[in-house]
């Protein structure tokens with residue numbers, strides 16, 4: 001008699017039938033994504049999420065997943081979703097996530113398929129971004145984590161690998177970034193024990209100018225050195241979160257080299273403009289010369305959450321920052337315990353999920369050119385949105401459209417404080433009606449509507465209809 005295993009299906013045939021039905025529900029949902037904007041989670045459903053009951057097996061849980069879970073996503077699968085910077089996901093993700101769950105690989109290291117696949121994804125990214133063959137990389141949760149890793153490497157360059165033993169001591173390290181840089185940089189500086197008072201905000205040239213003001217940066221660094229601080233890194237931005245601006249990356253690299261500072265580029269979504277047509281592609285020129293860069297697959301590359309990557313120009317510094325092999329992780333000559341690199345030597349996590357598979361599947365399935373087309377189209381759609389805003393009654397752009405972001409106000413004829421109230425109300429109204437998701441940000445202290453278009457399901461008609469929806473909402477508010 002076979003012994004009952006409590007955590008495997010009791011009946012594999014029944015499991016198969018339930019799984020097939022759930023797969024159909026997933027495919028139905030995604031193929032009709034345009035009919036399914038974000039919706040609030042009803043209280044009854046929230047209550048049903050409580051883990052005080054158990055559902056009695058796979059058939060029951062498959063039904064609950066289809067009816068009570070699947071409908072309540074972030075909504076970024078919808079073509080009219082432009083809020084924050086949210087990726088759209090890919091149908092290919094259904095395939096890769098299914099296989100990843102089945103394989104259940106631990107990608108911290110050792111010798112197995114997923115580790116080779118991660119090498120291949122890191123290699124591909126390295127080539128796209130123009131980093132040298134000797135550069136190292138690691139798949140991470142996202143740009144926030146990647147930034148911590150990159151600045152840890154910068155700290156090794158500044159203080160040597162002994163910093164792992166004795167900490168920052170009284171090194172008075174400083175990091176420089178443009179005002180308007182993403183909060184991920186601040187968090188990374190905090191986590192490394194520098195304190196965010198030591199993240200020095202460098203003025204922007206102007207909204208829509210070439211980003212970080214390098215002359216101002218030079219003066220700040222010189223002043224800090226004179227006062228006994230130790231400048232450690234400059235963080236440049238390729239694709240700013242508020243306006244989609246790109247720093248003059250070549251100028252930043254030249255500055256960092258002259259000053260012997262680490263240059264990290266936050267390119268969370270903006271890196272992928274490297275795949276776009278001109279004139280967009282050239283915005284990221286110079287990225288390849290940075291010491292490190294961070295970007296996400298889960299934003300403009302549409303790979304299912306979560307996945308980002310850090311690339312480090314100098315592999316030796318990367319290893320010096322993180323490698324550690326205690327007794328229980330000693331490398332073997334052969335067997336599963338062989339292989340090099342082990343990805344745990346490049347970052348924080350030891351146990352790591354199979355993020356490479358979903359990236360690899362997306363690229364193998366669609367090809368680089370298809371992503372380039374989609375990214376170029378998003379930039380053109382942002383330009384179209386900007387044009388429609390300029391043509392529309394009362395609306396006005398609040399920053400030039402440089403890449404894939406469009407930031408505007410619905411009624412420039414009102415006083416600023418009333419525009420803030422109006423724009424916020426319109427964002428909420430359109431989210432609730434399901435017509436479009438804009439988020440908000442501030443330009444010159446005033447709240448405005450913001451569309452960050454990283455959505456492969458958007459087309460020109462979507463753009464026309466959401467601007468019409470903004471006009472209607474404004475007239476109703």
Ligand SMILES: *Cc1c(COP(=O)(O)O)cnc(C)c1O
Nearest residue numbers: 085142143144182184241268296
């Ligand atoms: C999203 C974003 C981040 C943070 O990345 P996560 O993947 O969300 O951790 C950092 N910088 C910019 C410019 C971003 O858009």
